[in-house]
Amino acid sequence: MKPFQKAAFIGIGLINGSLAKVLRRHGLAGEIVAASRRRETLDQALELGLCDSATTNPAEAVRGADLVVLGTPPAAMGAIAAAMAPGIGPDAIITDVGSVKAQIVRDVCPHLPDPSRFVPGHPVAGTEHSGPEAAFATLFEGRRCILTPIEDTDPLAVERIKTLWEKAGSAVDLMTPEHHDKILAITSHLPHLIAYTIVGTVADLEEQEQSEVFKYAAGGFTDFTRIAGSDPTMWRDVFLNNREAVLEMLGRFTEDLVALQRAIRWGEGETLFDLFTRTRAIRRGVVEAGQAYIRQPEDPLAPKP
Amino acid sequence: MKPFQKAAFIGIGLINGSLAKVLRRHGLAGEIVAASRRRETLDQALELGLCDSATTNPAEAVRGADLVVLGTPPAAMGAIAAAMAPGIGPDAIITDVGSVKAQIVRDVCPHLPDPSRFVPGHPVAGTEHSGPEAAFATLFEGRRCILTPIEDTDPLAVERIKTLWEKAGSAVDLMTPEHHDKILAITSHLPHLIAYTIVGTVADLEEQEQSEVFKYAAGGFTDFTRIAGSDPTMWRDVFLNNREAVLEMLGRFTEDLVALQRAIRWGEGETLFDLFTRTRAIRRGVVEAGQAYIRQPEDPLAPKP
Numbered sequence: 001m002k003p004f005q006k007a008a009f010i011g012i013g014l015i016n017g018s019l020a021k022v023l024r025r026h027g028l029a030g031e032i033v034a035a036s037r038r039r040e041t042l043d044q045a046l047e048l049g050l051c052d053s054a055t056t057n058p059a060e061a062v063r064g065a066d067l068v069v070l071g072t073p074p075a076a077m078g079a080i081a082a083a084m085a086p087g088i089g090p091d092a093i094i095t096d097v098g099s100v101k102a103q104i105v106r107d108v109c110p111h112l113p114d115p116s117r118f119v120p121g122h123p124v125a126g127t128e129h130s131g132p133e134a135a136f137a138t139l140f141e142g143r144r145c146i147l148t149p150i151e152d153t154d155p156l157a158v159e160r161i162k163t164l165w166e167k168a169g170s171a172v173d174l175m176t177p178e179h180h181d182k183i184l185a186i187t188s189h190l191p192h193l194i195a196y197t198i199v200g201t202v203a204d205l206e207e208q209e210q211s212e213v214f215k216y217a218a219g220g221f222t223d224f225t226r227i228a229g230s231d232p233t234m235w236r237d238v239f240l241n242n243r244e245a246v247l248e249m250l251g252r253f254t255e256d257l258v259a260l261q262r263a264i265r266w267g268e269g270e271t272l273f274d275l276f277t278r279t280r281a282i283r284r285g286v287v288e289a290g291q292a293y294i295r296q297p298e299d300p301l302a303p304k305p
Numbered sequence: 306m307k308p309f310q311k312a313a314f315i316g317i318g319l320i321n322g323s324l325a326k327v328l329r330r331h332g333l334a335g336e337i338v339a340a341s342r343r344r345e346t347l348d349q350a351l352e353l354g355l356c357d358s359a360t361t362n363p364a365e366a367v368r369g370a371d372l373v374v375l376g377t378p379p380a381a382m383g384a385i386a387a388a389m390a391p392g393i394g395p396d397a398i399i400t401d402v403g404s405v406k407a408q409i410v411r412d413v414c415p416h417l418p419d420p421s422r423f424v425p426g427h428p429v430a431g432t433e434h435s436g437p438e439a440a441f442a443t444l445f446e447g448r449r450c451i452l453t454p455i456e457d458t459d460p461l462a463v464e465r466i467k468t469l470w471e472k473a474g475s476a477v478d479l480m481t482p483e484h485h486d487k488i489l490a491i492t493s494h495l496p497h498l499i500a501y502t503i504v505g506t507v508a509d510l511e512e513q514e515q516s517e518v519f520k521y522a523a524g525g526f527t528d529f530t531r532i533a534g535s536d537p538t539m540w541r542d543v544f545l546n547n548r549e550a551v552l553e554m555l556g557r558f559t560e561d562l563v564a565l566q567r568a569i570r571w572g573e574g575e576t577l578f579d580l581f582t583r584t585r586a587i588r589r590g591v592v593e594a595g596q597a598y599i600r601q602p603e604d605p606l607a608p609k610p
Contacts, residue, residue, distance in 0.1 A: 187522055253506045
């Protein structure tokens with residue numbers, strides 16, 4: 001017997017689409033249905049074989065489902081939960097893949113018939129591409145997935161979602177939603193904010209300078225553009241919904257940046273050298289944790305992704 | 306006949322070592338000699354076959370050479386030029402691979418017997434590893450190399466250095482040292498400065514938080530650590546010797562960052578969404594210019610690089 005009889009994906013972009021591919025590959029669900037506001041997205045999902053059926057009605061999608069995965073931008077999750085509530089059966093386990101957790105828990109739980117069946121989750125994986133066409137089954141391999149159950153959450157429901165992500169190739173960690181938001185503010189939200197800023201600074205340059213920046217981007221700028229090419233709606237929601245933790249880390253970063261600016265202005269070589277030596281040790285920590293990437297040139301003519 | 310009879314590499318790390326490998330692979334030099342302050346570096350270079358002979362004396366290294374490549378940190382170039390001057394013959398073409406250009410031109414030219422034979426250069430390529438062991442012959446393939454001849458520079462010398470970099474697989478552009486420094490401040494120096502800062506901010510966290518940051522680095526932070534793992538001495542010299550251009554771009558960046566901080570604090574979702582949409586277009590520009598990379602997980606146990 002398959003672990004799930006019917007899986008409903010609410011939203012079917014990069015993350016949910018990739019998880020649907022994982023269910024297919026390992027035969028983890030008898031039937032897959034996708035819901036999205038946009039008919040075009042559903043047509044793509046059907047064509048790519050990500051689902052067996054598709055609907056724009058979330059309540060219809062979740063009817064009879066024993067697994068429901070919310071994969072919309074974070075700010076939309078509350079309204080989606082309200083819309084699908086009438087269709088949710090007593091056997092359904094509900095999870096999500098959103099990049100912020102406290103806000104989603106706060107917005108989603110009040111609408112669910114049984115909040116103890118909600119297992120909030122966040123697979124720490126992604127690419128700068130979005131939409132169902134960007135989905136691929138190996139996206140989660142060797143990555144980590146964080147589950148943030150709250151006091152009421154049913155431990156058996158947590159166990160089943162944990163097993164699902166392990167099948168996808170991820171190591172699963174449990175923590176509180178608040179701790180998740182604090183750690184991710186550092187590892188993900190602040191880096192995105194800074195990448196968006198520097199790429200925006202370049203977007204304000206004159207056209208002639210901009211084309212030169214493209215030519216010589218390999219000197220470092222190119223890495224920032226990859227991150228700053230990520231989905232605008234999702235990232236707007238992340239910053240608005242993890243505001244305190246992001247502003248706290250941003251404050252620390254700005255202090256450090258101003259100190260470095262001062263060291264450059266006053267020619268304090270030793271300060272620079274000391275910092276650059278300490279950061280090298282952090283790089284080693286990331287490599288040893290198996291979280292480093294090497295770069296490979298991207299073929300501009302290759303199909304995405 | 307080979308293009309060069311004797312090539313002298315002053316400094317034999319990632320860049321000069323890789324260029325030495327290019328000369329070997331394509332048979333572009335009859336003989337290769339390396340000079341370095343550190344005997345250990347020279348032993349490695351000999352063992353790796355990067356050179357036929359090695360010396361700690363720059364004047365001895367360049368004696369009889371018709372190609373001299375300066376590959377030390379930028380701040381050391383003036384003193385190195387002075388030290389090697391007694392050995393430079395009338396046939397020698399001198400070039401360098403430094404990441405800043407105006408300062409190097411200013412420091413090196415006064416020491417050369419014939420400054421018209423100096424072709425300042427900068428291959429826009431690299432990895433976060435350094436030293437002779439990090440060198441590989443394909444480092445420059447598909448990349449760009451900038452030459453910054455000054456008014457006096459002999460056009461024939463420029464032509465021969467251009468051909469050399471084309472053999473290495475790079476497209477060669479010519480511009481003034483000042484223009485180079487301005488463009489690279491944007492494409493390379495500012496990105497490095499920002500990456501060093503954010504990784505330094507993390508280095509100041511408590512140990513427990515730090516180990517969690519390592520685990521979840523894949524969410525964006527990991528890309529910054531690669532850049533912030535670059536050679537400390539070289540980057541100290543870059544910031545101290547391209548101070549004005551770096552501070553100017555850093556000023557623009559800081560203004561933009563403060564504006565974004567304000568938008569997050571006041572919940573201005575439209576401002577965020579608009580910016581994140583504009584930055585996506587810049588990513589496309591970089592991909593179309595052939596300067597984008599895709600990420601591949603790095604094996605923590607693999608030998609460097």
